[in-house]
Amino acid sequence: MIVALLNQKGGVGKTTLALHLAGQWAAEGKRVILIDADPQGSALDWSQQRSREGLPRLFGVVGLARDTLHREAPELARDADHVVIDGPPRVAGLMRSALLAADLVLIPVQPSPLDGWASAEMLALLTEARIYRPELIARFVLNRCGARTVITRETAETLADHDPPLLSATIGQRAAFADLAQSGRLVFEAEHDSMAAREIAAFAAKVGRLAP
Template sequence: MIIALLNQKGGVGKTTLALHIAGELASRGNRVTLVDADPQGSSLDWSQQRAREGLPRLFGTIGLARDTLHREAPELARDADHIVIDGPPRVAGLMRSALLAADLVLIPVQPSPLDGWASAEMLALLTEARIYRPQLTARFALNRCGARTVIARETAETLADHDPPMLATAIGQRVVFADAAQAGRLVREIDRQSLAAREIAALTAEIVGLGIGRAVP
């Protein structure tokens, strides 16, 4: 399965989710490659920090911030069970290429009405991509969420009737994610029993449970 985390709005946690989904998939015995399609290279920075700390490699990480991604990703998929794409910012060519490469598009949003409105342009690109990839699946993923706040509940209710739908698992706003990023680690490596680690495990299980994938030629 090729999973692309995409949203033209910055600061929604695409990189954090991409790294943790890749790590959770790898922990289950899968061969995983993370593609850093963001010119800022935050996933590559995380991987390099991990190497400096002498930590074992959990999954492969490559930089591929170019609009030929949709032609190169299937080749990468020959040697991996899953590809996770840490998507680009507001670069239309890169975004379109990532959409065409993906089997599943995850659109991270924070619990704010503004995030929902900001996703309109992203959804227009998704509609365009489905002309060429009608089987392309997409889901919203509620991230950096204070589960008991009114705005989180309202955002979830707004997206519940939306197309694409929202994943049932929400990821909380937790300091441990920032601590892990600085150390080149994943939250499950800091505390496997933490709420953050359990939420990531549940989110990944939900993604796998969608049963999405393609036959690699």
Template sequence: MIVAVLNQKGGVGKTTLALHLAGEWARRGQRVTLIDADPQGSALDWSQQRGREGLPRAFGVVGLARDTLHREAPELARDADHIVIDGPPRVAGLMRSALLAADLVLMPVQPSPLDGWASAEMLALLTEARIYRPQLVARFVLNRCAARTVIARETAETLAEHDPPVLATTIGQRVIFADAAQTGRLACEIAADSLAAREISALAAEIARLGVGRTAP
């Protein structure tokens, strides 16, 4: 399965989500490659920091920030159970290529009023990609949520009736994710029974229940 984590808005925790999903699947013994398609290269930086800390490789990380991604990612997928694409913000050509490569698109959004998360351009690109990949599955993911806030509940309720819909699992705003980013670690490595680690595990389980598989373009 090829999962693209995409949002044209920066600062929504896209890279953290991509890294932790890849790490969760690798922890379960699956072969995983993460494609860093963001020109900023944050996932590659994380991988290099992991090496500097003397930690074993959790999964492969490759830089592929070019608009031929939809041709190259399926080749990488032949030798992996999961490909996770950490997509670019506001680079239309790269975004289109990532959408065409994907089986599942995850769009992390922070709890906010409707006009804060609804990216007309992003949804237009998704609609365009479905012309070529009609089986493309997409979901919003509520990320960086403060616990039990009214705005988080209202955002979830709004997205529940939306197309794409929102996943039930929410990911909290947790200090451990910032620590993980700085040290080249995953939340489950810092604290195996942390809320962050359990949320990522629940997210991976919910994605598995979607039953998404590779389909021909």
């Protein structure tokens, strides 16, 4: 399965979710490759930092920030159980290529009306991709949620009746994600039974059930 995390709005947590999704599946014994399709190369930087820290490699990270992604990703998928694409912000050609490569698209959004409005362009690209890939599955993912806040509840309610629908697993606003990223670690490596680790495990399980 090829899963792409995409949103034209930056700063919604695509890279964090992509790394943790790949890491969770790898920890469960799956063969995983992560494609860094963001010209900023944040996932590649994370992988290099992990190597400098002497930490074991959980999964391969490949830089493919080019619009031939839809031809190259399926080749990589032959040697993996899952391929996870960390998509670019605001690069339409790359975004289209990632959409054509994917079996499943996850659109991370934060609990904010502004994130919903910013997703309109992303949804237009998704609609365009479905002309060529009518079987393409997509879900919104509510990320960086404050506990029991009104805006989180309202955003979830707004997306509940949306197409694509909202993934039922959400990710909280937790400092551990940013703190650990600096050393190339994932949350389940620091504290396996933390709330952040449990949320990631639930997220990966939900995504896995969407496999075509």
